[in-house]
Amino acid sequence: MPPTLRKGARRASALDDASRGRGAAAAGERSGLVERLERARASRGREARDASHAEELECLRRKGFEESPLLRGHEDELLAVTGELARVLPTRTEYRLHTGEEWDDAAALGSEALARRAVIENPARTFVWEVRHNPSGMLAASSNREYKWALESTNAICDLWEGGAVASEAELAKALIVQTVLRDDDLRAEVLKRAGALARTAAGTLGPYFSDWKR
Known part of the structure; x- marks a missing residue:
């Protein structure tokens, strides 16, 4: 194979590896973002339930x-x-x-x-x-x-x-x-x-x- 083609193949391979690396990193970032959003949503849900229970409990204290x-x-x-x-x-x-x-x-x-x-x-x-x-x-x-x-x-x-x-x-x-x-x-x-x-x-x-x- 001509040297120029071998160099091009190596460059293409390096570009593919870099692209795969960026894709994996992006996928990891997206997955991490989804997890953070889920945790934040669950935390807000717990806080809302706790606030609701605290309000109901206060009403019962006064009843x-x-x-x-x-x-x-x-x-x-x-x-x-x-x-x-x-x-x-x-x-x-x-x-x-x-x-x-x-x-x-x-x-x-x-x-x-x-x-x-x-x-x-x-x-x-x-x-x-x-x-x-x-x-x-x-x-x-x-x-x-x-x-x-x-x-x-x-x-x-x-x-x-x-x-x-x-x-x-x-x-x-x-x-x-x-x-x-x-x-x-x-x-x-x-x-x-x-x-x-x-x-x-x-x-x-x-x-x-x-x-x-x-x-």
Whole structure:
């Protein structure tokens, strides 16, 4: 073969290799771009779902305050107080996930699943489970003094649940107000005086209208 043809063949071969290289690189770039777009799309979807769930959960936190115009007028103040407990104590869902408690997966979907995230588990139940089932947990590893503090705090705060397994933040707000008032001598005397006056006035006004109902 003439030298000129051999050189041309080598040049053509080099051009083909370069073209294939550029094509492979372009294909790789396109594939990488598609993957990045898919990841970004999935991330936006998760963010949208998380935002939607957070919004629904916030509505559920406030739902219990809707029944009383007085509570509703102070819900932001009350949620700021109960939020201190909601921030650190397990919800019904978190308790069940942590303890492995059996439950119906179908019933855990949709609005019911969110409702379980909006109620707080009684800390007495969580405390007892930790002591019995988590020998490597903080409670088991704590000193006697620290354990005593945790136990006393749990005993004091679990009264807000009034014997129930779970409570909404509206229920906790009411219990907090009642227990705070009744445990303070000065507050208790003043509040009961006002409450008694209100009750007597209402009873005196409404009593005659409902006398036929009473047996």
